Amino acid sequence: MKIGANSVVLKNVAANSTVIGVPARVIKTQGERLPDATMDHSNLPDPVSDRLFALEQELIELRKKLENQDSPRLF
Numbered sequence: 001m002k003i004g005a006n007s008v009v010l011k012n013v014a015a016n017s018t019v020i021g022v023p024a025r026v027i028k029t030q031g032e033r034l035p036d037a038t039m040d041h042s043n044l045p046d047p048v049s050d051r052l053f054a055l056e057q058e059l060i061e062l063r064k065k066l067e068n069q070d071s072p073r074l075f
Contacts, residue, residue, distance in 0.1 A: 001013050001016070002018040007019055007021055007024040008022045008024055010023045010024065017029045017030075
């Protein structure tokens with residue numbers, strides 16, 4: 001059995017397996033990588049960035065609405 005650095009193992013792990021993560025999960029068994037055990041760190045979700053993008057889009061739409069009004073600009 002191999003345990004990745006800083007992994008937290010909470011359950012028994014089968015022999016000839018590799019575990020990583022918090023909590024630890026099996027990524028290899030008998031030397032074969034499990035298909036659903038990808039660790040694509042470059043594509044992790046970023047909810048803060050997603051929300052900032054949504055707010056920016058909303059701001060753009062609001063500015064367009066203001067430009068289209070007949071009233072004088074406020075800024």
